[in-house]
Amino acid sequence: MEANRDAARLARNGLIVLSLINLFNYLDRYVVPALFESLKQSPLHPTDGQLGFLMSGFLIVYTVTAPIFGRSGDRGRRPRVLAFGVFLWSLATAAGGLARSYLQLLLARAAVGVGEAAYGTVGPSLLADYFPRSSRGRAFAVFFIALPVGSALGFVVGGLVDHHWGWRMAFFMAGGPGLILGLLAAKLWDAPRGAHDPEDPADTPGLRQTLGALLSNRSYVTTVLGYAAYTFALGGVAAWMASFLERVRGLPRTQATIQFGAVVVVTGLLGTAAGGWLGDRLLARSRRAYLWLSGVATLAAAPLFYLSLAAPSPGTFWPAMIGAQLLMFASTGPINSHIVNVVRPEIRTMAVAVSVFSIHALGDILSPVLVGAISDRSTLSTAVLILPVAALAGGAIWVWGATTEKTSSKDVEQIRRAKT
Numbered sequence: 351m352e353a354n355r356d357a358a359r360l361a362r363n364g365l366i367v368l369s370l371i372n373l374f375n376y377l378d379r380y381v382v383p384a385l386f387e388s389l390k391q392s393p394l395h396p397t398d399g400q401l402g403f404l405m406s407g408f409l410i411v412y413t414v415t416a417p418i419f420g421r422s423g424d425r426g427r428r429p430r431v432l433a434f435g436v437f438l439w440s441l442a443t444a445a446g447g448l449a450r451s452y453l454q455l456l457l458a459r460a461a462v463g464v465g466e467a468a469y470g471t472v473g474p475s476l477l478a479d480y481f482p483r484s485s486r487g488r489a490f491a492v493f494f495i496a497l498p499v500g501s502a503l504g505f506v507v508g509g510l511v512d513h514h515w516g517w518r519m520a521f522f523m524a525g526g527p528g529l530i531l532g533l534l535a536a537k538l539w540d541a542p543r544g545a546h547d548p549e550d551p552a553d554t555p556g557l558r559q560t561l562g563a564l565l566s567n568r569s570y571v572t573t574v575l576g577y578a579a580y581t582f583a584l585g586g587v588a589a590w591m592a593s594f595l596e597r598v599r600g601l602p603r604t605q606a607t608i609q610f611g612a613v614v615v616v617t618g619l620l621g622t623a624a625g626g627w628l629g630d631r632l633l634a635r636s637r638r639a640y641l642w643l644s645g646v647a648t649l650a651a652a653p654l655f656y657l658s659l660a661a662p663s664p665g666t667f668w669p670a671m672i673g674a675q676l677l678m679f680a681s682t683g684p685i686n687s688h689i690v691n692v693v694r695p696e697i698r699t700m701a702v703a704v705s706v707f708s709i710h711a712l713g714d715i716l717s718p719v720l721v722g723a724i725s726d727r728s729t730l731s732t733a734v735l736i737l738p739v740a741a742l743a744g745g746a747i748w749v750w751g752a753t754t755e756k757t758s759s760k761d762v763e764q765i766r767r768a769k770t
Contacts, residue, residue, distance in 0.1 A: 360539040361480035365489055367538060368473050369496050371436055371531045374524075375466055376500030377507065378443040379408070381524045382459065383589045384508025384607045385517045387596060392517065394452045398730070402722030405589045406715045407456050411463030412470070413710040420471040420703020428472045428699070433536035435468025440528025447521030469535075470706055475699035478690040479541035486691070487633065487640065491626020491683030498618015498679055502611035505592060509607030543695045560697045564704055569692045572751030573641060574705050577685055578712035579744030580648060583655070584678060585714020586721050586737040590730065594659070598731045599667070617672055621679030629684035638752045640684035640691070645748030648741055651677035656738035659731075678741065685748075 386401050396404075422431055442461035449455035474490070481489040504524070511520040555563070564570055595606035625643065632639035651674045658671035693701040717737065724733035
């Protein structure tokens, strides 16, 4: 009994630390689009395509290195890998403030990608071993609440610091807190792999066997493909919405970053919390609950998403944006919980790593630079209209996956256990 209480306490502490790290993960990531307009007018003078590639270049490195850290996370001590990543990305974020050319800034952002890959693959795997399936959706919802809050803080901190002290200081201030969090990460509990899963523990298979198991897992593949389209949409919005509000809607620069940040915070908190709670409630009825919830919510978000970009009236586009963001964020906890639930514990970190690779390679590596390139050739208002189409595709793939996925006898037993 005492051991169970200690494990529960360590799990709660781990969730707090991992969520704080995730918050600064997204703050450091999204301080960049808050600075787009200032960077465009700076001596670096990048084009829209080059601005978009600051996000895409970072994600390319993040995506390529994620499987490397995923493999080391499945075989070694995860807190060490995690701490390394936090230290590296924090130093690299601060280094962005020293850039004297576009190439130097791009290289600094690429180094951020290496650090975030170490954290992004290990964190969800560690979290899955802290909590049982019956409460995993809520735990992941708390963890991923850091996504909208951190992203919004990136816009707010970036916009305010840029306004008062310039874009270089914004990079310095964003990178500093991560050094303290890296020390906390090194002291996290490395929970036994599969501690809360009914399957018997097994040795970690070889790389070829692991990849084969993932590619033959239909539920995993469908979920990741839908997640890639979803990420394409969200990545494009995160990169370009502040610039869209300034250039197309005519908002002053600081107002555009702060108002968009405020929308992301409120909708992210409410949508992510509601999605995690509802997903866990529905999981007691069906193994496919997380997939159904994510698919239906994202399909419903797509027309509102389009309206928020196409309608010229603030009385229309702000409510539409809020509704679309609420529905999109409702998917965050459930879809990540579904990914770790449909694979065996001994390959879970690698499953997350392959998912990270896939959703970014097919998603938000492409969307920021593609929107920027279309904008250079036409207008930003035209370029962003490709994003609701991606959201529609992501929701459709998830609904199709939920409709066609079969529930095995093992799944029925897991649902019965979740109810009790």
